Amino acid sequence: MxxxxxxxxxxxxxxxxxxxxxxxxxxxxLVELDERRRKIIGETEDLKAxxxxxxxxxxxxxxxxxxxxxxxxxEIKAMGDDIKNLDSELAEIEQKLHDCLMTLPNxxxxxxxxxxxENDNPVVRTWGEIxxxxxxxxxxxxxxxPLGIMDFEKGVMLAQSRFTVLKGLGARMERAxxxxxxxxxxQKHGYLEVEPPFMVRSAILEGTGQLPKFAEDLxxxxxxxxxxxxxxxxxxxxxxxxxxLDEKDLPLYYTAYTPCFRREAGSAGRDVRGLMRQHQFDxxxxxxxxxxxxxxDELEKLTSNAEDVLKILKLPYRVVNLCSGDIGFGxxxxxxxxVWLPSQNKYREISSCSNCEDFQxxxxxxxxxxxxPDKNGKIRFAHTLNGSGIAVGRTLIxxxxxxxxxxxxxxxxxxxxxxMDGLKKIEKI
RNA sequence: GGAGAUGUGGCCGAGCGGUCGAAGGCGGUUGACUCGAAAUCAUCUAAGCGGUGUUGUAGCCGCUUCUAGGGUUCAAAUCCCUACAUCUCCGCCA
Numbered sequence: 001m002x003x004x005x006x007x008x009x010x011x012x013x014x015x016x017x018x019x020x021x022x023x024x025x026x027x028x029x030l031v032e033l034d035e036r037r038r039k040i041i042g043e044t045e046d047l048k049a050x051x052x053x054x055x056x057x058x059x060x061x062x063x064x065x066x067x068x069x070x071x072x073x074x075e076i077k078a079m080g081d082d083i084k085n086l087d088s089e090l091a092e093i094e095q096k097l098h099d100c101l102m103t104l105p106n107x108x109x110x111x112x113x114x115x116x117x118e119n120d121n122p123v124v125r126t127w128g129e130i131x132x133x134x135x136x137x138x139x140x141x142x143x144x145x146p147l148g149i150m151d152f153e154k155g156v157m158l159a160q161s162r163f164t165v166l167k168g169l170g171a172r173m174e175r176a177x178x179x180x181x182x183x184x185x186x187q188k189h190g191y192l193e194v195e196p197p198f199m200v201r202s203a204i205l206e207g208t209g210q211l212p213k214f215a216e217d218l219x220x221x222x223x224x225x226x227x228x229x230x231x232x233x234x235x236x237x238x239x240x241x242x243x244x245l246d247e248k249d250l251p252l253y254y255t256a257y258t259p260c261f262r263r264e265a266g267s268a269g270r271d272v273r274g275l276m277r278q279h280q281f282d283x284x285x286x287x288x289x290x291x292x293x294x295x296x297d298e299l300e301k302l303t304s305n306a307e308d309v310l311k312i313l314k315l316p317y318r319v320v321n322l323c324s325g326d327i328g329f330g331x332x333x334x335x336x337x338x339v340w341l342p343s344q345n346k347y348r349e350i351s352s353c354s355n356c357e358d359f360q361x362x363x364x365x366x367x368x369x370x371x372x373p374d375k376n377g378k379i380r381f382a383h384t385l386n387g388s389g390i391a392v393g394r395t396l397i398x399x400x401x402x403x404x405x406x407x408x409x410x411x412x413x414x415x416x417x418x419x420m421d422g423l424k425k426i427e428k429i
Numbered sequence: 430g431g432a433g434a435u436g437u438g439g440c441c442g443a444g445c446g447g448u449c450g451a452a453g454g455c456g457g458u459u460g461a462c463u464c465g466a467a468a469u470c471a472u473c474u475a476a477g478c479g480g481u482g483u484u485g486u487a488g489c490c491g492c493u494u495c496u497a498g499g500g501u502u503c504a505a506a507u508c509c510c511u512a513c514a515u516c517u518c519c520g521c522c523a
Contacts, residue, residue: 041479045492052492055504059447073503080503244439244476246457367476369439369457378486379476 001101001362008034014107020114020324023105030104033097040093044086051079102206103213106359108324109296109333115323121336122323127307128316130340131402137342140400141274144170146408147426150275161272162264162279169426173399173412174282176419177392178257181284181309185389189305191255191286196235198258199226204238207364209330209356216265219279228261232285233386240289241364244379247371251290251298255389258283275393276348282392288385291368292358295383296333299355302387303335306351309390313413315398316340318347332357337390339398350394353387360384 007014011027018025054076061069113122144150149170155163166174185191202225205211210218210230219228229235236254245252260283271277286305290298303319310317322334331354338347358381361367368382403411409427412420 038479041492045479048493049491051503055447058503069503076503246439371457 001359002104002107003362004030004034004097004101007104017108017324018105020108021105021327022116022325025104030097030100033093033100037090037093037097040086040090044083044090047079047083047086051076051083099212102363105329106332106356108327109355111321112327112333113321113323114325116325117323118326120323121320121326124319124321124335126316126318127311128314128340130316131342133342135406137401137404139274139343140397143400143404143408143410144275147410147428149173149426152274159279162277164275164278169420169423170396172420173416173426174392174396176416177395178282178284180416180419181389181392182255182257184309184312185255185284185286185305188308189253189255189286191253194232194236194239194254194256196229196232196239196256196258198229198261200229200235200238201225202227204241205234207238207241208234208360209363210234213329217263219261219263229258230262231260231283231386231388232256232258233287236285236287237289237360237384237386238364239287240382241366243366245289245366245368245382247291247368250368250382251288251294254287256285256287257392258285275397278393281394284389284392286387286389289361289366289382290385291370292380292383295355295357295385298383299333299335299353299385302385303337303353306337306353306387306389309395310337310339310350312415313395313399314415315395315402315413317350328352328354330354330356330359332359335387337388339394340402341398342401342404348394350398351388351390354385356384356386358383 008031015027054072058069058072149166149168151165151167154165182193186193202211205227218230236256239254259280261280264277264279267277286302288298288302317337317339320336320338322336327334334352334354336349337351339350341348361381361384366382367379369379399413400410403413405411409425411425412423417424
């Protein structure tokens with residue numbers, strides 16, 4: 001959510017952002033709603049001021065028998081209906097205004113390039129040597145199934161398509177990757193490990209921006225106001241919602257491993273084979289809460305924290321800066337990390353690191369008290385950032401494909417060996 | 430699931446129909462003392478919205494907010510109802 005006052009004062013800028021995002025939005029309605037709102041506030045507040053004054057008079061009439069209390073009561077009571085009507089009209093308008101604001105996307109950073117789609121995302125940097133195979137590299141499903149570490153049919157049998165069963169060393173490596181990533185972020189990068197609920201209330205999803213606009217992407221429980229989380233960003237960012245933090249306690253760094261649940265509505269036909277696009281997948285997430293002054297530096301650090309995972313695993317990747325047409329609803333600036341997949345002969349997204357500035361903080365009323373009262377004594381909204389650190393299933397894919405051998409075995413990356421009980425290779429038994 | 434108690438500002442905690450946006454304490458601010466620090470003393474210290482005003486964010490006026498949503502009343506933190514949460518006891522359960 002953006003500051004209504006800011007939007008009204010910068011309508012052209014906002015319209016520019018919307019155009020760059022290719023996002024339809026009727027700013028005029030917003031302006032009109034606000035005008036009506038102010039008008040009614042003026043009327044209702046005048047009436048209330050009169051009412052309060054009258055009530056105060058009655059209160060003081062105890063020691064002043066000259067005042068006709070009954071007449072005053074009748075007079076004030078008569079105003080009650082008007083106030084009630086105006087208040088309910090106001091509530092209706094404010095609800096509409098709020099609904100409207102909640103569907104408005106975030107601003108854009110000056111450093112977010114203008115573009116139409118993923119083809120316009122500039123590459124910021126590339127890391128690692130792409131391995132030259134002296135055989136035709138296979139797709140991960142053609143390697144994993146014969147090894148007995150992934151079972152796609154069983155996933156479908158138990159649930160539906162886009163579910164997979166990991167078995168044996170496949171399941172083991174998934175768990176090893178989670179531990180490796182969490183250890184890295186907690187021990188080397190200074191994050192606090194968190195295990196949050198995997199289900200959250202609607203208001204929590206509104207806080208991070210998944211609701212109200214993207215309900216069709218989420219799994220909702222039938223009998224409760226609870227949804228399965230699509231990412232740990234949701235519970236982590238909301239951890240400090242509706243509170244006022246002290247600047248001296250910032251920045252806050254959180255990391256969590258959680259499964260993520262996504263309906264993948266609208267992605268029918270894409271990545272239907274393999275582990276690439278699942279309804280349920282594991283992810284280690286990083287979230288930061290910080291001051292506006294530091295949030296872009298924190299984004300660089302956050303991104304490099306995610307890159308470290310790939311560097312240590314020696315997986316070639318590149319970093320792209322998402323353009324205005326590709327960036328997410330709630331983000332001002334996003335770096336995507338794309339890992340090299342030999343079978344597809346291209347880079348594929350494995351992490352997404354975003355600075356949401358105060359967009360989410362406004363939605364969840366997450367604020368902080370600046371420590372320097374001379375400069376910025378007022379309570380301000382914090383900035384929030386999130387990034388995958390990183391998607392575990394896709395890391396498994398990347399390892400299997402990049403570390404595959406001609407005989408169908410998979411070498412285990414050196415850094416992961418200690419997490420695999422010293423095992424160096426996954427082979428056919 | 431059953432019974433009872435509780436839910437107040439950044440935090441703790443009083444208040445139980447009007448003069449309460451709310452005592453007191455902690456924390457924080459500024460000043461005094463000090464070479465400096467600690468201690469002590471004094472001072473200020475809730476947020477949102479609307480208006481006015483300065484135009485870079487002061488001040489002033491008003492409205493709202495004491496878990497949330499309803500209700501009673503001229504008037505509610507205070508009374509009533511509902512929901513949610515916390516604590517205690519019982520039941521159930523991993």
